[in-house]
Amino acid sequence: MSTTQPAPAARRKDPTRPERIARAAIDVVAERGVDKLTHRAVAAAAGVPLGSTTYYFATLDDLLVSALRQAAADDVAQMRQWAEGLGDNGDLATALADLVLHYLGPARLQTAVQHQLYIAALHKPALHHASQEWDNALAELFAARTDEATGRALSVVFCGLLLQGIVRETVPGRDEIEMIFRRVLTGAAES
Template sequence: MTTNGTTGRRRGPNDPERRIRIARAAIQVVAERGIDGLTHRAVAAAAGVPLGSTTYHFATLDDLLEVALHEAAANNVRVLREWEENLPPDTDFAAALSELVMSYLHEQYPQTVVEYDLYVAALRRPRLRAATAAWDAALTQLFGSRTDALTGRLLAGLFCGLVLQAVLADPRPSAAQVEALVRRAIAGPGA
């Protein structure tokens, strides 16, 4: 009890997860409201932290965007690595990659939209470009591990472009259309 008879609340230990909760909340806010809806107040509410915590950890909105993009990229790369590790060695990689593209358009659609929202934000915010470059490099390495370095780079670009175009397309491409493009890319020139 304090001297005035009320129960004093002691400050608990530092919350080491607060920064990451704020980063994840920033992704959630972008998912719900888009980049333009990202505010410290909205992120604080989504993270369940005081407004001062968001501004303490991330002074500007670009700081929030940067951490959100890094978090989204790291999560996406982790999921893709798990996907690739679970493919048997003799998998038809073109078919598997096509199925992956289709999952981004259907089952993972909400996450796909927020990831691309954050990715495209780097067009006007140069400090975000390091995160997008790391994301692209991880895709290139991942796809190159099943093909070769040059084809991996081509597939990374094709993957990103196909997903972005298909998310915006009406109607969306069929799995067969996507697979035909992936097969052509893997087969190389003259195929």
């Protein structure tokens, strides 16, 4: 009678490995930039054999798509948590200004990496769909507090402020950011 022994720990199927590899790719992009992303660098950052990165992600574009989707999922989860904490009576323009300042202050590195991944879609068609999914998720999140058209406008303004904020040497002032959101919200109310 033969008993089956479990596979050694190193050979067991690891269901978290693709996510760990995607997160490691985000870390490599943060450290080196999109252009310096390699399977070897990601494998080292994830603490996995090189063959694991190429097994799950045959090309660098596949790896970038996974990293972009992971960054988007993490961001949308944080944004949903933010939205749940607003309550029903909060001033949305003020809350959005606070959120922008958070992303340009304490979360600046995360914001810069997310934008590097997002902007990589300019030259990598494989990333187009993942970038559009992220756009749609943000627009839906804002639309839940307003309406569909205003949600899309808020998403565009929000992303534009973040992009400008990470590129500029100085972050826009709180009053300026809040005024921009208030104008979008006021314009929507007048329509």
